[in-house]
Amino acid sequence: MQMNDLAPRIEAVYRRIAEAAHRAGRNPAHVRLVAVTKEHPLSTVQAAVAAGLFDLGENRIGALEGRIRDVPDPRVRWHMMGRLQRRSAPALHGLAHWVHSVDSERLALRLDQSCPEGVAPLSILVQVNTSGEAQKGGVEPDMAVDTVGRILEAPNLRVEGLMTMAPFVEEEAVLRATFACLRSVQEQLRSELPAYAGTELSMGMSNDFELAVEEGSTLVRIGTTLFGARAP
Numbered sequence: 606m607q608m609n610d611l612a613p614r615i616e617a618v619y620r621r622i623a624e625a626a627h628r629a630g631r632n633p634a635h636v637r638l639v640a641v642t643k644e645h646p647l648s649t650v651q652a653a654v655a656a657g658l659f660d661l662g663e664n665r666i667g668a669l670e671g672r673i674r675d676v677p678d679p680r681v682r683w684h685m686m687g688r689l690q691r692r693s694a695p696a697l698h699g700l701a702h703w704v705h706s707v708d709s710e711r712l713a714l715r716l717d718q719s720c721p722e723g724v725a726p727l728s729i730l731v732q733v734n735t736s737g738e739a740q741k742g743g744v745e746p747d748m749a750v751d752t753v754g755r756i757l758e759a760p761n762l763r764v765e766g767l768m769t770m771a772p773f774v775e776e777e778a779v780l781r782a783t784f785a786c787l788r789s790v791q792e793q794l795r796s797e798l799p800a801y802a803g804t805e806l807s808m809g810m811s812n813d814f815e816l817a818v819e820e821g822s823t824l825v826r827i828g829t830t831l832f833g834a835r836a837p
């Protein structure tokens with residue numbers, strides 16, 4: 606894409622977020638845009654930062670390391686998303702500010718145990734499989750209370766909330782149900798786990814972010830709509 610197209614694209618995304626929020630009686634200021642720069646060239650990341658996008662998302666640790674080296678801007682909050690191997694957990698400390706894809710208790714505990722001493726707790730979102738698709742990662746909704754309850758005991762993690770990935774379909778009812786399920790899991794955690802203070806719902810991508818905002822998303826993760834198609 607042409608980088609001089611970026612400002613109007615950002616503006617259009619913010620407008621669509623605001624309209625969706627208003628449809629649901631929500632304050633658009635409670636929805637944060639995470640710009641997913643994965644697989645795009647460095648020039649795209651630089652243009653994003655120059656345009657005022659300071660929440661940036663990547664899905665591979667090696668790529669994240671490269672980004673931080675190439676764009677060492679302290680204003681940027683780096684968001685890690687996408688499936689993570691447990692053995693790569695130690696490398697995330699000091700790189701990611703937020704990890705969206707904590708899809709199991711085992712990964713959470715590995716992240717906790719590998720946290721260097723004296724470092725602030727890592728902000729995480731527990732991924733919940735609210736689409737029911739077997740190939741999707743995440744904690745099953747009916748296991749969320751037990752699993753999150755145990756993750757809350759990890760001293761080096763700060764559970765900011767939950768994350769989900771919707772199925773890649775067009776049917777509005779299916780997408781809405783996937784997002785509404787995440788919101789109801791959040792409500793259940795709040796009522797059943799006194800230690801749970803999560804407020805964030807990371808849901809919505811290029812394909813479906815307006816529905817996600819209508820259903821309560823506080824973090825939308827958008828790549829293609831901002832930056833165009835990724836190189837195959």
Ligand SMILES: *Cc1c(COP(=O)(O)O)cnc(C)c1O
Pocket residue numbers: 641643664686687810811812826827828829830
């Ligand atoms: C790539 C990716 C996105 C962004 O997807 P787009 O459809 O390009 O907006 C969001 N979330 C996750 C976890 C991703 O891997």
